[in-house]
Amino acid sequence: MTKKAEELKMHEKDTGSSEVQIALLTGKIETLSAHIKQFKKDKHSSVGLLRAVNRRKKLLEYLKKNKFDSYKNVLTQLNLRK
Template sequence: MIKKKKDIIKSLATHKNDVGSTEIQIGLLTDKIAKLSEHFKKFKKDKHSTVGLTKSVNKRKKLLAYLKRKNTESYQNVIKQLNLRK
């Protein structure tokens, strides 16, 4: 699941020069969440990073809700591509 940023941007870009659309932000946050989850498997007592994980999860949740409201087709595509269970 964990990919390089360039691969995430290429797979979710809406046009050639797209680097900051909602879809890409969701993809990058998903990658960050996956990396932090792996980190917590090794370092269970790292409480400071849990704040960053919580913020990332909440931001992704808000972005997904926004995308669902504005463009449901793109929302479905992102959910399928990132294997999110929604």
């Protein structure tokens, strides 16, 4: 688990909360975007990147609607723009 995800955990064994999932997806998005910058013709990875971005977007919308304080915390912790 990434350092950012560790900071957003609710409890010790938390792996499924929206906050942790967003942090893990953010790490995946960063690595995939770096990979795609190097290998521009890798269409399979670009599809995976789009899926990860869309999943993170849906989770962020859920947090914004249901847990606004947590939403703001996640945005500041992960340096995301919204």
